[in-house]
Amino acid sequence: MSYKISSTNVKTSPYSNRRDLSRRQRGLGCQARRPSSKAYSTVVDIDYGASVALDIPSPTTTDRSVPRITVPLSSAVFREGSVELFGFTGLVAVLTILSRLSTRDELVRNHCHSIHPTLGRTRFPLVFTYTHTRPLMTLATIGTCWLLLSAMILTSQTSFASSATKPKSQAKRLTLDTMYPGLRKMEYAVRGKVVIAADQISDNLASGKSYPFDHIVYTNIGNPQSVGQQPLTWPRQVLALVDLPDAVGIQHPDILRLFPADAVARAKEIKEGLGGHGSGAYSHSKGCRAFRRDIAAFLQDRDGGLPAEPEDIFMTNGASAGINMMLNALVADSSCGVMIPIPQYPIYSATIDLLGGQKVGYYLNEANGWELNMEELERSLQEATEQGIKVNAFVLINPGNPSGTVLSRTNLQDIVRFCAKHNLVLLADEVYQENVYDENAEFVSCKRAAHEVGLLEDDGIELVSFHSISKGVFGECGRRGGYMELVGFNADVKDELYKLASANLCATVSGQIMTSLMVRGPDQGDVSYESHQAEKKAIFESLRRRSKIVSDGLNNIPGISCQTATGSMYCFPSVEMPKGALSAAEKMGVSPDTLYCMSLLERTGLCVVPASGFGQREGRYGFRTTFLPSEDEMARAVEQIREHYHEFCEMYA
Numbered sequence: 001m002s003y004k005i006s007s008t009n010v011k012t013s014p015y016s017n018r019r020d021l022s023r024r025q026r027g028l029g030c031q032a033r034r035p036s037s038k039a040y041s042t043v044v045d046i047d048y049g050a051s052v053a054l055d056i057p058s059p060t061t062t063d064r065s066v067p068r069i070t071v072p073l074s075s076a077v078f079r080e081g082s083v084e085l086f087g088f089t090g091l092v093a094v095l096t097i098l099s100r101l102s103t104r105d106e107l108v109r110n111h112c113h114s115i116h117p118t119l120g121r122t123r124f125p126l127v128f129t130y131t132h133t134r135p136l137m138t139l140a141t142i143g144t145c146w147l148l149l150s151a152m153i154l155t156s157q158t159s160f161a162s163s164a165t166k167p168k169s170q171a172k173r174l175t176l177d178t179m180y181p182g183l184r185k186m187e188y189a190v191r192g193k194v195v196i197a198a199d200q201i202s203d204n205l206a207s208g209k210s211y212p213f214d215h216i217v218y219t220n221i222g223n224p225q226s227v228g229q230q231p232l233t234w235p236r237q238v239l240a241l242v243d244l245p246d247a248v249g250i251q252h253p254d255i256l257r258l259f260p261a262d263a264v265a266r267a268k269e270i271k272e273g274l275g276g277h278g279s280g281a282y283s284h285s286k287g288c289r290a291f292r293r294d295i296a297a298f299l300q301d302r303d304g305g306l307p308a309e310p311e312d313i314f315m316t317n318g319a320s321a322g323i324n325m326m327l328n329a330l331v332a333d334s335s336c337g338v339m340i341p342i343p344q345y346p347i348y349s350a351t352i353d354l355l356g357g358q359k360v361g362y363y364l365n366e367a368n369g370w371e372l373n374m375e376e377l378e379r380s381l382q383e384a385t386e387q388g389i390k391v392n393a394f395v396l397i398n399p400g401n402p403s404g405t406v407l408s409r410t411n412l413q414d415i416v417r418f419c420a421k422h423n424l425v426l427l428a429d430e431v432y433q434e435n436v437y438d439e440n441a442e443f444v445s446c447k448r449a450a451h452e453v454g455l456l457e458d459d460g461i462e463l464v465s466f467h468s469i470s471k472g473v474f475g476e477c478g479r480r481g482g483y484m485e486l487v488g489f490n491a492d493v494k495d496e497l498y499k500l501a502s503a504n505l506c507a508t509v510s511g512q513i514m515t516s517l518m519v520r521g522p523d524q525g526d527v528s529y530e531s532h533q534a535e536k537k538a539i540f541e542s543l544r545r546r547s548k549i550v551s552d553g554l555n556n557i558p559g560i561s562c563q564t565a566t567g568s569m570y571c572f573p574s575v576e577m578p579k580g581a582l583s584a585a586e587k588m589g590v591s592p593d594t595l596y597c598m599s600l601l602e603r604t605g606l607c608v609v610p611a612s613g614f615g616q617r618e619g620r621y622g623f624r625t626t627f628l629p630s631e632d633e634m635a636r637a638v639e640q641i642r643e644h645y646h647e648f649c650e651m652y653a
């Protein structure tokens, strides 16, 4: 008898034993035929010259520790590209191989041949071929095979049913090779390499390892409450009251001794708005109607009376969820492009990559305070169009992340005209609308700019504006609240977006409540009005001071240049890289600014993000930092950056 594992699935070792087979080519032949995937190869190795070891990888495994079957050499013969197994030991080896493959998944997936009427339901990756003429012997062997195989398959199925665990030999179904490639392509620098290293150092510090600093200063992400900002009192009071069951909250006899009357009154109103269900039930998929009315009133007030419709407002889990929804709708196929600023907040590049669309970058003008230049927009659009990209949308971040810039009214008017002229959906990321620190600067919404150039009235633009409770002075990032307002879209498109929102059920209700409290605080004259305004002002003024400490401080370091942050929460300085750093980075296979940021982290404990994660002109290097930690901490950080840069230049001179 011989059992042959053919060359499609066997790699013989260079030490193959080439014994003459002819004497033994009798009996039942068993030929393994398996689908032609590389991962299916079975590695054959000679073990001390006395036996042959067959490593049996599962079809998709990348794991080296695959099961090994050892067969004495007396039962195996090697031929060009194959190994044949003989006798009872050979038969057992073949059956063992079969058993390795006979998991339920492989039986279903490997789409081979039924081998026996009793296993008719089963599809199996191996085919037996009859090659011998001695009928009795053959029948006996076939019978044994069937019996053994049936037993093994039954055992494997029973063990599936009973334990529901995978056999050790089975590969993971979801691997880097099987997953959606867009997910692997997507990068999100704000939580990238340097941050992972910072977390590791933080753990090391906690377990006693010594560094030249005693804690990590996280300035990598706009997450104010994670670096010391206290939540505003009144919104939290209202939220707590909405969350509490009535009997221990708004209906408690002593409630007015514990909470201000305006917080209790607002909590009652919110509970009513939520239909009496409280914060633990799903709301309307666009968000609770009462909150959307609050948002519409806020927008109308902000935009000088321009009407806003609650039905055109979708409440979202932070601005991110709205951005995601819109990009999902816009990136119809791989030829669709979205214009994004360079530098940009990486949710845009990441999501476009994830969806398989095209990023069409337009450069912001650093020398001119990161403003948008119309010729640059036309250049970028034209180049993309010439490459066959269908550009559908234009992303504007104002005030800018990471640029820290507040765009002027005329700049905004030019941008809305540009979008209208080229029929681009304008995605207006306005999450930093409250973070404007320069007295000479003013936040102007894209909707207002569109109105001022007559585009709203003409139905001349499709525009979405995003806002969030994560930024401004609320800094309630973890509550995931925000909204988007749709302007100028067809009703059927809005219906489809509503369907998408419905598939996600609703945005978190506590995030919705916070959003309504952000757009509608206590009324003037209410008991909490003054204290609420004072808390907001204190946070705002401190942010204003920090923006100056950091942008001026960095700009004063020779070799580092930083535009003044007139808004948002970030500075995006450029750093002159010493020559040695460029070659060292190349050798290490990292960007020069990653090398710089890693070095800064390891020497000072400051965690910033390499500028390359946001996009920048070729040959520019730098980093992004927030100015969210305390004023003292930020002042210290600037000094540390100065000292470290000096050292860094000496080290890589």
Ligand SMILES: Cc1ncc(COP(=O)(O)O)c(C=O)c1O
Residues within 6 Å of the ligand: 222, 317, 318, 319, 320, 321, 345, 347, 397, 401, 429, 431, 467, 468, 469, 470, 477, 481, 482
């Ligand atoms: C420009 C910009 N847009 C959107 C977001 C998303 O914020 P969230 O989803 O927390 O509202 C951020 C967060 O940093 C941001 O900087």
